Amino acid sequence: MxxxxxxxxxxxxxxxxxxxxxxxxxxxxxxxxxxxxxxxxxxxxxxxxxxxxxxxxxxxxxxxxxxxxxxxxxxxxxxxxxxxxxSSPASVAAIAPIQGAGELVAVQCDGRSWAPALAAALGQPVSVLPTEDHLGDALLEHRSRAAPHLAQLQAVLSGRKAVSCCSRCIQVLEAARVPWVRLDALLAPSWDGPVFLCHGELDFPGHPLDRAPTCCGAHGPLASQHPELAADVARAAAAQLPPSPVAAPDAACRNALRAAGAQVLDPIDLLLDTQPHATT
Ligand code: SF4
Ligand code: SF4
Incomplete structure (x- = not known):
């Protein structure tokens, strides 16, 4: 070490x-x-x-x-x-089988079902890869032990392209070297208000920069191993946001800030808003 x-x-x-x-x-x-x-x-x-x-x-x-x-x-x-x-490697869930047909695969990680809305928006079938632990991102802390898990993800996604706007899931897709694309890159821009960007990048038109939050606590080991402190970080960040709704390109940030009481939308919210009647 x-x-x-x-x-x-x-x-x-x-x-x-x-x-x-x-x-x-x-x-x-x-x-x-x-x-x-x-x-x-x-x-x-x-x-x-x-x-x-x-x-x-x-x-x-x-x-x-x-x-x-x-x-x-x-x-x-x-x-x-x-x-x-x-520390010892965390135990993570096996990669689930893909549901449905479609070369594009919606990685659904927080209970929202958005593949039908994406299919309707793009006019092509979209399949689903469900995950309750962000594709087992906790295992990335132990890269040397993660190889079998990442190989399983490669096999499940073979010949397809994953779609996500969650940086925790995207980290695993990148580690597995599988094709992926950000959900917001597939959709027409539909937001012109303030944006919460991860890791110190700011896009808060008209908002004092020294009051703009830089971290919501949703990433890294804090969220999984010290959830109560992660919630404190999210509450501190939420208190610094403008009172009007804010967009977050990252779904994990959106969820943490929302749980802290902020009005935050992500590309999934905006997609579901524009395709409200899409069903499986
Ligand atoms: S500035 Fe912070 S990170 Fe750098 S040496 Fe000092 S305590 Fe360490
Ligand atoms: S959360 Fe980690 S990376 Fe961020 S400032 Fe604190 S020690 Fe540094």
């Missing part, structure tokens, strides 16, 4: 004010430097490995600390390396 975990110990740690988890939780242990320190202590045998794994799982992989670090410390990657070292 990398020896760089002590770098943050010698730093004024100004990045703590940029970390969405540290800010939303108010916990010292949730600052980037303290997550790194926990890994260092476990490396030296001073705390149990499971405590380091839990600390490293406080990260959403938003990259804010790394983008502003004068020393170029790659905190998200280092914490991912630590989680893989100190």
């Amino acid at each position: 990398s020896a760089s975990y002590e770098s943050c110990s010698f730093c004024p740690q100004l990045c703590r004010h940029l970390c969405p988890v540290a800010v939303a939780s108010g916990h010292e242990a949730a600052t980037p430097a303290k997550m790194m320190a926990a890994v260092l202590l476990a490396q030296r045998g001073l705390i149990p490995p499971r405590d380091a794994a839990r600390a490293a799982a406080l990260c959403t992989n938003c990259g804010a600390c790394q983008r502003h670090c004068k020393y170029g410390i790659q905190v998200p990657a280092l914490l991912a390396e630590a989680r893989a070292h100190f």
Whole structure:
């Protein structure tokens, strides 16, 4: 494992004010430097490995600390390396069989059934790949163990193209090297209001940038291993959004922000709105 975990110990740690988890939780242990320190202590045998794994799982992989670090410390990657070292692979569901015909495959991951609406919008059949665990994205933390799962996904999607607007699912599709396309790329643009973009990119016309949220907590291990803290991050982000509805190109962000009380739409909502009568 990398020896760089002590770098943050010698730093004024100004990045703590940029970390969405540290800010939303108010916990010292949730600052980037303290997550790194926990890994260092476990490396030296001073705390149990499971405590380091839990600390490293406080990260959403938003990259804010790394983008502003004068020393170029790659905190998200280092914490991912630590989680893989100190924890066991999560158990994930087998890839389900595809339902229906159609070269395009709607990856439906949150209970919304949108394949019929996409078929109606495009005028061609669309099949469905249902998943309740974002195609088992938790397994990507242990890339070396993920190969059989990714091979199964390759086999199921052979000869077809997946459609998704969920970055958690897209991460797995990319890891499996299967053809995929974003849902919003298939549809005509139908939104001209403010947009919530993941990971520090902002598109909030007329909204003060210093009040625009950069992370909703829906990504990375935080959401699966510390769901209560992920909800705190989502609530903090939702409180910074404009009062009018906001679009989020990412379905996982939409779901987290909606659960926190924000008015957020994603490409699936917009599709279902334009094709309200499409049925299976
Ligand atoms: S990531 Fe960079 S700025 Fe943040 S504590 Fe570590 S060394 Fe300091
Ligand atoms: S990547 Fe984001 S969530 Fe993770 S430690 Fe850095 S600022 Fe915090």
